[in-house]
Amino acid sequence: MIRPATRPRILLYILRRDIRLSDNPIFHHASLFAPTNNNTTTSKPSESRDREDSVLSDRFSQDYTHLLPVYIFPANQVEVSGFLRNSSDSSPYPEARSQLAKVWRTGPHRAKFIADGLWNLKETLEGLSCGSSLEVRVGLVAEVVEHILDWYAPETDEEKDQGADVAGIWLTADEGTEERKQEDEVRTLAEQRGMEFKVWKNETYYVDDKDKMSDLPNVYTTFRKQLEPLRSRPRQILPTPTELPPLPPSVPPQKEPFEIPSTLGGLKEALLAPLEKDLTFGLPFPPRWPESTPNAFPFNGGEKAAQDRLSHLISGGAMSSYKATRNGMLGLDFSTKLSAYLNLGHLTARQVHWAMVDFEKGEGPGKGVQGYGKGENEGTAAVRFELLWRDYMTLCQRKFGSRMYQIHGIRDYPKSKGKGQDLSYSKRWRCIDGAGGAGDDPLKTLDAFTRFRSGRTGAGLIDASNRELFLTGYTSNRARQNVASFLSSHLGIDWRLGAEWYEFLLIDYDVGNNWGNWQYVAGVGNDPRQGRVFNPVKQALDYDKEGEYIKAWVPELRGVTINKDGPSSGQGSGIDQQRLMGLYQAWRLSEWEKEQLGLKGLEWVDNPLVRINFTVGRGRGGDNSGRGRGKGRGRGGNWRGKDFRRMGNEDKVARTQSTDAEF
Numbered sequence: 001m002i003r004p005a006t007r008p009r010i011l012l013y014i015l016r017r018d019i020r021l022s023d024n025p026i027f028h029h030a031s032l033f034a035p036t037n038n039n040t041t042t043s044k045p046s047e048s049r050d051r052e053d054s055v056l057s058d059r060f061s062q063d064y065t066h067l068l069p070v071y072i073f074p075a076n077q078v079e080v081s082g083f084l085r086n087s088s089d090s091s092p093y094p095e096a097r098s099q100l101a102k103v104w105r106t107g108p109h110r111a112k113f114i115a116d117g118l119w120n121l122k123e124t125l126e127g128l129s130c131g132s133s134l135e136v137r138v139g140l141v142a143e144v145v146e147h148i149l150d151w152y153a154p155e156t157d158e159e160k161d162q163g164a165d166v167a168g169i170w171l172t173a174d175e176g177t178e179e180r181k182q183e184d185e186v187r188t189l190a191e192q193r194g195m196e197f198k199v200w201k202n203e204t205y206y207v208d209d210k211d212k213m214s215d216l217p218n219v220y221t222t223f224r225k226q227l228e229p230l231r232s233r234p235r236q237i238l239p240t241p242t243e244l245p246p247l248p249p250s251v252p253p254q255k256e257p258f259e260i261p262s263t264l265g266g267l268k269e270a271l272l273a274p275l276e277k278d279l280t281f282g283l284p285f286p287p288r289w290p291e292s293t294p295n296a297f298p299f300n301g302g303e304k305a306a307q308d309r310l311s312h313l314i315s316g317g318a319m320s321s322y323k324a325t326r327n328g329m330l331g332l333d334f335s336t337k338l339s340a341y342l343n344l345g346h347l348t349a350r351q352v353h354w355a356m357v358d359f360e361k362g363e364g365p366g367k368g369v370q371g372y373g374k375g376e377n378e379g380t381a382a383v384r385f386e387l388l389w390r391d392y393m394t395l396c397q398r399k400f401g402s403r404m405y406q407i408h409g410i411r412d413y414p415k416s417k418g419k420g421q422d423l424s425y426s427k428r429w430r431c432i433d434g435a436g437g438a439g440d441d442p443l444k445t446l447d448a449f450t451r452f453r454s455g456r457t458g459a460g461l462i463d464a465s466n467r468e469l470f471l472t473g474y475t476s477n478r479a480r481q482n483v484a485s486f487l488s489s490h491l492g493i494d495w496r497l498g499a500e501w502y503e504f505l506l507i508d509y510d511v512g513n514n515w516g517n518w519q520y521v522a523g524v525g526n527d528p529r530q531g532r533v534f535n536p537v538k539q540a541l542d543y544d545k546e547g548e549y550i551k552a553w554v555p556e557l558r559g560v561t562i563n564k565d566g567p568s569s570g571q572g573s574g575i576d577q578q579r580l581m582g583l584y585q586a587w588r589l590s591e592w593e594k595e596q597l598g599l600k601g602l603e604w605v606d607n608p609l610v611r612i613n614f615t616v617g618r619g620r621g622g623d624n625s626g627r628g629r630g631k632g633r634g635r636g637g638n639w640r641g642k643d644f645r646r647m648g649n650e651d652k653v654a655r656t657q658s659t660d661a662e663f
C-alpha cells in the first residue's frame with residue numbers, strides 16, 4: 001500500500017542499557033533515515049573507524065520518518081511510586097523488592113546514576129538540533145509499549161488521515177531473564193500489529209562472537225585462550241550520528257496515575273522519594289559517613305562523564321599502571337571505575353579498547369605518559385583481560401539463564417539414581433527462611449545478615465567494604481571478593497542474599513556479572529578450583545598493609561595506633577603487624593585498649609560473628625610449601641580447603657585455627 005508521504009512512520013526505540021549516542025547501532029541506523037542523511041563522524045581518532053561488518057550491511061524494508069526514543073523505568077526493578085501524580089493515588093505495581101531479602105532492587109546510588117545518564121543523552125539528542133529528544137516513562141515495559149501503540153492506533157477514518165503509524169520497534173538485547181521476557185512480550189505486541197521488530201546485539205561486549213552458547217566453555221581461561229590475542233579481537237566502533245529523524249509531531253503522555261518530571265532534579269526526586277522514606281534500609285545501625293573519608297566513586301553518570309573518565313585514565317597514566325594498582329581499595333584511580341558506565345551502556349568496551357589502541361600507537365591523547373606510542377603494555381593488557389571477564393560473565397548469563405540465581409548455582413552435580421541432580425553433594429546453607437538445610441535458626445541467620453550489611457561483623461576488611469558500599473554504591477573488586485567469601489564461607493549464609501544486597505546498592509550492578517561473581521566466590525559457579533576461601537585477615541595484610549582502608553570506613557578504629565617504625569615481624573616493612581591484628585579484628589585488642597578507645601560494649605568488638613585466629617611471624621604454624629598458589633586473574637593470596645595451607649612463599653603469616661561462625 002502506498003501511503004501519503006505526509007503520514008509519519010514512526011520507529012519506536014526502547015532504550016535499555018544502551019544510553020549513549022556513540023557506538024550505538026540503533027541510533028546509527030536510525031540516522032540513515034534522517035531527512036538530509038548526511039551523517040558525518042566526529043573527528044576523535046577512536047571514533048572515526050567505520051565498521052564494515054554485518055551490522056552495517058543490514059537493510060530494512062521500512063523507511064521511517066520519525067524516531068521515538070523511549071526509556072522505561074521497569075516497575076518490577078525500580079520503585080516507581082515516587083512518580084505518582086497525586087499523593088492520594090496508589091501505584092498499581094507491587095514494591096520493587098528482591099525475592100529473598102525483600103530489599104529494594106534499585107537503590108539510591110544507581111537510581112541517580114541512571115537519571116544522570118538519561119538526562120545527558122536527552123540533552124545530547126536535543127543538542128543535535130534536528131528535533132530529536134528522549135522520552136522517559138515508568139511502568140512494566142510491555143504495558144508502556146502497548147499504551148504508546150494504542151495511543152497512535154487510529155480509531156476513526158479521520159484519525160487515519162491525520163495520525164501516525166508506529167511502523168517498527170527496535171531494542172537492544174539484554175541477557176537477564178526478566179529482560180528476555182520483556183523482549184518476548186514486546187515482540188508479541190509488534191507481531192500482533194504487523195510491525196517490524198528487531199532486537200539489536202548488545203554492543204557493550206568486548207568481543208562476543210559466540211552465537212552458539214553450547215560452545216561457551218565453563219572455565220574462563222579456556223574461553224580466553226580461544227580468543228587470544230585479545231588486542232586483535234574487538235570489532236570497530238560505529239560513527240556517532242550528527243542527525244536523526246525528529247520526534248513524531250505528537251507524543252503520547254505517560255499513562256496515569258504517573259507523571260514524568262520535566263527536570264533532572266525532579267526525576268531524581270521521584271526516584272528517591274520512596275527509598276528515602278526509610279534511610280536506614282531496615283538496619284538498626286546503618287553506617288554513617290566517616291569524617292574526612294573521600295568517596296572512591298564520586299562520578300556522575302552519562303555518556304559525557306564516561307568519555308571524560310576514559311580520557312582521564314589514558315591521559316593521566318592510570319590505564320598503563322592498572323596492573324600494578326588494580327588490587328587497591330582507596331583512591332580514585334587504582335582501577336578504571338568504568339564498570340557502571342559499561343553496564344548502563346554509557347560506554348562500550350570497544351570504545352575503551354580503541355582509546356587504548358590510540359594511546360599504544362601514540363595517536364591520541366596521553367602524550368608524555370609512560371608507554372605512549374609503545375604498543376600494548378602490562379596495564380592496557382590487564383584491562384583487556386578484565387573486560388573479557390565481563391563478556392564471559394554476561395555470556396554465562398545467556399547460557400545458564402535462571403540457573404544463575406539458584407542456590408546450587410550452575411554446577412552440575414552427579415545424577416541421582418532416579419532422575420535429576422543429586423543435590424546431596426551440594427553445600428547446606430543458612431537461609432533466612434530456614435530452607436537451606438543447615439539446621440540453623442533463621443532468626444539468628446537474619447541477625448547475622450543484618451550485621452553483615454551494617455558493617456558490624458567484627459572483621460575489619462569486611463566491615464569497611466560493606467560500609468563503603470552502603471554509603472557510596474561502590475567497593476573494589478578485592479573487597480567484593482572478600483565480602484562474598486566471608487558471607488558464603490565464613491558465615492555459611494545463602495550467597496543469594498548477598499547478591500540481592502549488592503543488586504540493591506551497586507552503581508555498577510549487572511545481572512550476569514553480579515550473580516556470576518557471587519556464584520564463583522561462593523563455590524557454586526564456574527571457578528574450576530572450588531572450595532576456595534579468602535581469609536580476610538591475610539587479605540588485609542596483603543592489601544591494606546597499614547590499615548588505612550579499614551580506618552577510613554570504620555572510624556571507631558582510628559584510635560588504634562600502628563607503629564610504622566616498630567619491629568616488622570620479618571616483613572621488612574617496619575609496620576608492627578601485631579598491632580594490625582587488633583585493627584583487622586578488634587576483639588584482639590587488649591581489654592585496656594578497648595576501654596581507652598571506647599570500643600567496649602560494642603557488639604561487633606565483644607562478640608564478632610567470626611573469630612579468625614591468626615598468627616603473624618615467620619615460620620609460626622605455617623606451611624611454606626607454596627602449594628596451591630592462586631594463579632590466573634589475581635585471585636591468589638587466598639586460602640584453600642580446611643587446613644588453610646599457606647598459598648605462597650611470600651606469605652609471612654599463617655593461620656593456626658579454622659574459623660567457625662559464632663551464631
Ligand SMILES: Cc1cc2nc3c(=O)[nH]c(=O)nc-3n(C[C@H](O)[C@H](O)[C@H](O)COP(=O)(O)OP(=O)(O)OC[C@H]3O[C@@H](n4cnc5c(N)ncnc54)[C@H](O)[C@@H]3O)c2cc1C
Pocket residue numbers: 326335336337338339340342343383386387388389390391393475476477478480481484502506508509510511513514515517518521
Ligand atoms: C561478589 C562480586 C560481585 C560483583 N558484582 C559486579 C557487578 O554487579 N557488576 C560489575 O560490573 N562487576 C561486578 N563485579 C566484578 C568487579 O568487582 C567489578 O567489575 C569491578 O570492581 C568494577 O570496578 P572497576 O570498573 O574499577 O574495575 P576494573 O578493575 O577497572 O576492571 C575493568 C573492567 O573489567 C570488568 N571486570 C573487572 N573485574 C571483573 C570481574 N571479576 N567480573 C566481571 N567483569 C570484571 C569491569 O567491567 C570493569 O569495569 C563483582 C565482583 C564480585 C567479587
